[in-house]
Amino acid sequence: MIVEFKYAGQSRIVSGLRDTHVGLATNSVRDPAFFRGTMGSPTLFREAMASLYSVVVSDYKFHPRDRLAFKAWLDEQDRKFLANLGNRTEQAKLRIESLESRRAVLDQRRIDRLKPFYRARAEFFEWVYTHQYELKYLLDPVITVHPDELSFEAFSKDESSYARVGVKYDLFEKIDEFACGTTNIDFSSTLHGELDRMRSYRRTRFDIDPSGLAMAMEGGSSHKEKKIDLPESWVKGFLQVQSTMTLGLTRLRIEPVDLYNLCRFLKRHKARTSPRAMRWELVPGKRARVVFEPWETAIEMGASAVYDGPKPLTIRTWGRDRLSTLARIIPTAQRIDVFLAGTGLPTIWLVDLGEITFTLALSGWTDNDWTSGAGRFDLLSRRMDASPLELTATWDALKAQRRGTESGLSLVTGLGVEKTRSALSYLCQVGRAMYDLGGGVYRQRELFPEPFTVKEAIAAVVAPAPSEAxxxxxxxxxxxxxxxxxxxxxxxxxxxxxxxxxxxxxxxxxxxxxxxxxxxxxxxxxxxxxxxxxxxxxxxxxxxxxxxxxxxxxxxxxxxxx
Amino acid sequence: MSVRGTVMRMFRPTGPERLVAISVEPLGGSPGRVSLKVQRFFRRGKLTGTEAYGPFAEAELTGRIADLADDLAAEGFTRAGVRAMLDRLNSPSARKRALSALRLGWIGDRVAVDPLLDRAALEGTELSCVVESLGRLGDPTAAPLARAEAARKLLSRRRAGAEAVRALGDAAGMAEVTQRAVERLPQAMRDAWKAVDGSAFDEDALTDLEAVFALLDVKEQFLSLDSLYEIGGPLAVALVRRVLSVHADIHRPHRWRYTKSILRRSTLRDDGETFAVIARRVELLSRKPASTVAVVKSGLDGQSRQTRVFSTYTQRHVRKTAWRYLERLARYRPAKYTEVAAAVLAAFRPEDRELPRGSSDEWSRVYLYNRILRRFDGRLLFNPKNLTTTLRSAKSTIPLGPGVRTESFPSVWDSHPRPLLTLLASARVIEVQQFAHRSVTARHPELPRLATAKELVDMLTAVYPDTVELALQELDRRFDPLNPDWALLDVLMSDEREVIREHAVALLTRCSDQWTHDIERIVRFVGAPDALLRSTAASLVLAALPTADAWFRRELAERVLGILQGPEPAEGAHDGFARIARDGLSEELNAILGLDEILAMIDKGSTAAKVAGGSLLGSRPEAVELLGTERILAMAMSDIAAVRQSAHALLGASVARLKADPSMLFALTDCEWKDTRHFAFELLRGPVDVAALGLDGIVGLCDSNREDVQSFGREMALKHFDSLDSAELLQRLAEHPSPVIRRFAVDLAVAHLKEGFVALSRLEAFFRRALLDVLPDRREKRLVVEFLRDRGLRDERQAEVASRVLGEFVRTRGKADFELALDALVRLKLEYPQVESMLGAVA
Known part of the structure; x- marks a missing residue:
């Protein structure tokens, strides 16, 4: 599926001596969602967005070593060996040696002479790579303006981590105007660098607007277009995350220093051999323990992490290095909720930063990513029947309220809790709604630019449920x-x-x-x-x-x- | 270089003189002139008379020998062997008839034409050989037979006929052959062939044909290759050579049959290069079992049967036939022998060597190579059973003495040495290069003078250093710096290989006096596609400019300006001109150019033109007024270094303005270009006072994401610390996400944080961040813990703040950190027992 991104302006942050203006350009092909306000605590937002960025660019999949240089060296050795086979005399060998050493000296001189060139070339390639990567592959975060918060959602480069930053309106000193809706924002590494310059002592104007900051340089154009071949699996990834969030999960509340201890340990220890799991040992009435394999080092969580389940549980999760994407927000975190689904199943980390909630959903292991892995968590949930009319009614109610609990929405639709839950499940499956794990509410979040129609509702109902299909x-x-x-x-x-x-x-x-x-x-x-x-x-x-x-x-x- | 010794023998069955030998004798004292000697014998050893003719120039030798042969033929003499072969042409054995027919073709005596035509009329199985021989003899009376055979379906007969038609020069017959061959091509190849001009070589057309060939069905690929070779022409032959040199598995079913056919055709045409490509591939394939069994359709009876393809027998036969062909060439067409043998030797690659094992060396199993190059090497032993050449003994590795020749037909190599230059230019194997080099230096030292420019250029990249030396000597000999060979220079300069172009640059440098005062040549060399050439040419022009006349400099300046103001034909083409403009002609250009034109160059010109414009602008102080500070600031952030430098020069001249408004300079401190940033730093350190920007300015510097700007900010913060609000400064620095600035802020806080609870509590989040940073910095953490402990011990409210931060941190798993934090907490608890702390939880 080719998805078009059109930005009338460029996302930009302009920092002056006393003011900062954050202008995030939205995809003009999508809903005309916008937001204008003044931030009260920009550093908190900065830290959350920095973590989101580290998730977006993270790639923890195994990449085999580049052996091209080694193979070239081997070929050169073969060539030398074959070239020398014909030279049997000592004199010839000595001459070759002297010539080789002379050549080595000359080669070194050439390398020294060309060093600035090589450096400049490497920088140029890096620049090209970054720009092309951002232009062709980086999927811009999905931003949704809700009535009570702004949310930014994205997947990591390896598609094994999903992150969501939910910014409550309490973070803003003043909100001028906003229009709810879902769209994409123009996001780049330059923007990330500029985000780092946000300070609380500068009045921070925050605009989400189709034009971003229309401050094109002289002779340059601020207009930007991207066409990304959006993999269907990516969309599926969003749905898988929703399915996982609605599962019955084991919840633990840990303290920031617990996460600090976990990240600190992972930073200092790299396992070279299997097993490499992070083992959660949960004993009813006792504090949870995390054991790092293969060293069997145990870290006991804080007093808030007492497990209240009926029986002891041991849950092993992999891909633990991905936790380091949370390192930046540890000092600003107030509490952290960890949701465990089971061994080899996803883990969800909900970090409460006060006015901001940061959600990190990690797949069971890095290679079993959300979007293309074999995990089918939607099979675990069961969808009850819902007619197209019930579906449309639920969607209308959700659209009017923008968010709501199952019971709250059932009162509006008059369908009853079970029917409403089923309809919401349908809407989540077709990318029209999402479940906010932190708030425990359903929110309207349109993953696709096209509006939801009766036709689509009929198609959604007629289509067999994942568990049947x-x-x-x-x-x-x-x-x-x-x-x-x-x-x-x-x-x-x-x-x-x-x-x-x-x-x-x-x-x-x-x-x-x-x-x-x-x-x-x-x-x-x-x-x-x-x-x-x-x-x-x-x-x-x-x-x-x-x-x-x-x-x-x-x-x-x-x-x-x- | 010339022919010496007996060149022809003739025979007559009757009469007192039955044998005649024609030989060439050099004339002492007259180099380049020879005499012909005709010796008559009754029988071998019984001389009856001698006649001498001449002297003749070597060039007319062939004609004179032919005249003599005609005279002797009139006397009833025929070429030796012809009569016997004619007799054997009527032998009951078909094999003997075929061999004698072939031999007659090689001998080349047209007496054999009629007997061969008579034989052909009988249509025996030797018919193909008869037709081939008639083709070699080149008598037009054989044309109808050749045409008829060329129209046959059977490949061997069609091939013989088609090649005979070609050899006879029968244009109309050849047109028919070509038409039939085109019709035989698969549809895709036929369409592709019709779309190109086969009479001329064209790389693009060749690539197109290659692509079509690759897409053909495997069964049709080599069939079409054979048909294309039958059509002939530069393009088709080039395609055949390229495909055969690329395809390693020519021995597979549906391929080998046609490869063999092409090999046969190449011997009939004496096409050395194609012959060499196939012969090399067969030699390499014969090293390991390569035969396959497949059901293939017979060309003879059209029946499909299981057949062994490329069997060991076939391999031996083909290899031996290849050498036999070369032997025939050496005997009957000596000039062709050296040409084809050189092509074969040049076809081998260093990677064709094998690892020596036992008594085998690297080339032991390459039969043709050994026959041509090492046949008379006494250290080696030839095994005719498996066609290998092995070392006689361990001593066989001792080098041969000087003057010892190991190649076959040394006298032929001496008579026709021109292909030695081919070897020097194109042979990749070092032993072959050594052979050619040895032959040239010992016996034909004048040969390099005959080398073409291309051969000389190729010799410069030879694998054998002495060959390169030889080429360089010849190049030096030919190149006169006072009267350079511009055509040779052109060839060298336009070569694809870098090393050759480097030689061209060296030669150009040697003759710089001859062109650095010629504007046309300067423009040509400085605007050359090769970057090294451009750069060197520009340097040489710059070196010559100081001594040039004023009018010449002016003329050159105008020409260079014209080029720079025009569009750049290729990226970098203006670079050399920009250098000349900047470093050698700035005075002249300043006199010619107005400020507007310079600005137009900077705005719209090529990158090089911008560089030249930038350097010119720097020497125009009046530009400050015209451009205004904002425009100059924008130029200081330009992508072009020279433009930035000129902007720096102009800014340096307007310090007074910057002093009045230093915030303009502040923008430059965060420019993406290092030189501009450092220029701004220097101004802020010196004439323009950064303190005028106050706390906002200094914190703004520290707030940058660039390390050098942060470092400058830290330097300024320390320098002006006393004049700043330290609490505010600390508060602001504490928000910086960079670990470096945080470390700086920690140091400042420890040393300068104001007394009291308020100041400490404002930095509580900062201290928490410093402690809960995952990246380990033990010094920083220790400083923070100790600082909190000390401040906490001063009063109860500060103890609360310290206990809160340390109480969380004490749960760290780091042993040193834990002990430090625990110690601090215990002390605080002892001092202020009423302050809430995590000590209980830790215990």
Whole structure:
């Protein structure tokens, strides 16, 4: 999908001796969302945006070493060897040696002479790389003007980290005007450098406007256009993050110094061998401990991080170096909430900076990125039926309020909480809404420039739910349809049901899945005796046997209701 | 260089004189002139008479020998061997008939034409050989037969016919052959071929054909290659050579058949280069098992059957046939032998060597190479079974004595040495270079004089240093600095290789007196595409300018100005002119140019023109008034260094204005160009007082993201610290995100923070940031902890602030930091037990 970015102006920050003017240019192809105000605490914003930038440019994927120079050297050695094969006499060898040494001296002189040139060339290449990278590949952050906050969302370069900066309006001394909506902002490394010059002793004017700061240099144009081939997986990444956020997650509250200790340890220790997980050891009533593998160094969290779950848990997560993107905001952080989904599953870090909330969602490990990895967290949630009219009504209500809880919106739509939740789930799946984990509310966030129409609502409803459309979902339907699901135990618990069953798979063998679901059918935990589940757990979504068991459970619930 | 010894033998079966030998004898005292001697024998060893003819010039030797042969033919003599071969032409053995027909073709006596045509009429299996021989003999009476054969379907007969038509010079027959060959081409190649002009070599057309060739089906690729070679012409032959030199697997099914056909055609045409390309590839492929079995359609009966392709037998046959062809050349066409042998030797590459193993050396398994170059090397032993040449013994590595010749047909090399220059220019293997160099220096020292400019240029990049030396000597001999060979210089200058162009530059430097006073040549050399040449030419012109006449300088200035004011044809083309303008002609240009024109050059000219304009502007103090300070400030931030420098010069002349408003200079301190920043620093350190900007100015400097500006800001902050509001300064510096400035702020805070709770609490967030920075800076952290401890011990309210910050930090996992923070907290707790602290939690 080719996405067009058109900026009438350039995002720019102009710092004078007493004033700073931040002008963020918005994509003129999108909603005419704008915001104008004066910032009260610009340094806080600066730190949050610096962290967002470090997430955007971060790439922790494994990159093999560039061995081109080494191969060239090897080729040169081969050439020398072959060239010398014909020279057998000592005299010839001596002459070659003397000539080689002379050549080495001359080469060194040439290198010395050309050093400024090489330096200038390297700088030029760096400049070209940066500009081309920003122009062709850097996906500008998505900015949404909400009635109560501004939010900036972006993915890292390796697409394994998602970050969201939510700036509450309390941060602003004065808000002149704003119009809600979602758009992109022109973002560059130069802008990041300029952000660092924001100070509280300078009055900071903050504008989000299509023209940015129309201060083109003489002879230069401030008009900028980008056409980026937006991968469909990137859009999917946003939806995956939403699915993860609505899962039943284990929450821990840690203190900034705890995060400082984690980051400090990671900065000083680089594991050369596996295992390289960060292991969370949670014992009910005790403080959580983080153990770094392979050294088995344990760091105990603060008093606020007492685990209140029913049974001990050990959760291993990988790609821990990505935490260093949070280093900059540690001193300004007030508290941090960590949301754990399970071993090899995503982790969400919610950093409270006061008027700003910084959300960092990390995939289970770096290579299992949000956008193209095999993780299908949308399979874990279950979508109930919703008609196009119900969907449109919910969207209208959300659009009118811009944000709201399930119950709040259900009062407006009159659809009931369950229906509203389903409709909101639909809207999240089609990129029309998002779930704010920090605030616990749904927000309107239009990922696409085209407005939501009835046609799209019908298409969203007709389209099978991810849990049905996926290969695992289809297999689950087949199993359930052929009567291969037998629920052997079903126990109501505080947050839903615990189930165990016997499922006859499409291969004819019987498996024993166990399942924990909430009242809405959302999978909280699951295991199965099949090879897939044994190998991947839930890191790549549930297996067809688990999904079939859930189908059986939901069917029985409906029957009982009737 | 000339032919010596017996050149022809003739035979007559009857009469008192049955043998005649024609030989060439040099004439003592008359170099370049020879005599012909005709010796008559009854039988071998029984001389009956001798006649001498001459003296003749060497150039007319061939004609004289032909005349003598005609006279002797009239007496009933025929070329030796012809009669026997004619007899064998009627042998019951088809093999013998074929071989004798081929031999007759090589001998070249047209007496054989009629018997061969008679033989052809019988249409035996030797027909192809007969047609090939008729082609070699070149008698037009064979044209109808050749045309008819060229129209055959069977490849061997069609090939023989087509090549005979070509050799006979039958234009109409050749047109038919070409038309049929084009029709045989696959559709895509046919269209591509029709779109290009095959009669002339063109690199672009060749690339297009290559691309089409690559897209053809594997079965059609080499078929089309053979057809193209049949068509002939520079473009088709170039394509065939290039493809064959690139494709390593010519031995695969559907390829080998046509490669073999091209090889055969190349021997019939004496096309040494194509022959060399294939012969080298066959030699390399024969080193390891390369044969395959495939079901292929027979060209003879059209049946598909499983056939071994490129078998060991075939390899041996082809390799031996290749050498046999060279032997025939040496015997019957000696001038061609050295040409083709040189092409073969030049085709080998250093990477064709193998690792020596046992008694084998690097070239042991390259049969053709060994036959041509090392046949008479006494240290080596030839094994005819596997065609390898091995070392006789361990002593075989001892170098040969001077004058020992190892090559085949040394007398032929001596008679026709011109291809030695080809070897010197294009051979990549060092032993081949050594052979050619040895031959030239020992026996043909005058040969380099015959080298073309291109050959000389190629010799300059030879792998053998002595060859390069030889080329340089010849170049020096040819090049007269007082009367330079401009054509040779042009060839050298336009060469693609850098090292050759460097030689051109060196020669140009030697003859600089001959062109640095010629405006046209200056313009040509200074505007050359090669950067080194441009730069050197500009330097030489600059060196010559001080002694030049005033009128010449003026003329040159006008010409240079005209060039600089025009568009730049290629990037960098104006560079040399800009240098001359800036460093040599500034006076003349200042006299010619008005300020407006200089500004136009800066605004609209090429980069080089901007440089020249910038340097000229710096010497115009009146520009300050005209441009205004803001424009000069903008110029000080220009991308062009010379423009910035001129702006610096102009700003330096308007210090009074800057003193009145130093904020203008402040903008320059954060310019992206280092030279401008440093210029601004110097002004702010010296004549313009930065203190006039006050706290805002100094903090503004520190607020920069550039390290040198921060450093300057720190320097200014320390210099003017007493006159500034220290609390405010600290407060502002504390917000800087850079660790360097933070360290500076910590030092300042420790030394100068005002007493009391208010000052300390204002910096609480700053101290927290310093302590919770992940990047370790132990000194800074220790300073902060100790400072907080000391301030906390002074009063209870400060102890609260210190306890708050340290209470959080004490939970650090860093041992040293923890102990330091814990110690501070304990002391504070002991001093003020009522102050809340984290000590309990830590315990």
């Amino acid at each position: 996926s290969p695992a979902g289809q297999k689950a339907q087949t199993i359930f349809g052929s009567g291969g699901v037998l629920i052997t135990a079903r126990r109501p618990v505080s947050n839903g049901y615990k189930l165990s069953g016997s499922v006859k798979g499409v291969d004819g063998y019987r498996y024993r899945p166990m399942l924990g679901v909430d009242a809405a059918g959302r999978i909280l935990e699951a295991t199965c005796t099949c090879a897939w589940s044994q190998k991947h757990g839930l890191t790549q979504g549930p297996c067809e046997h688990v999904l079939a068991l859930r189908l059986g459970h939901m069917h029985r619930l409906e029957a009982e209701g009737a």
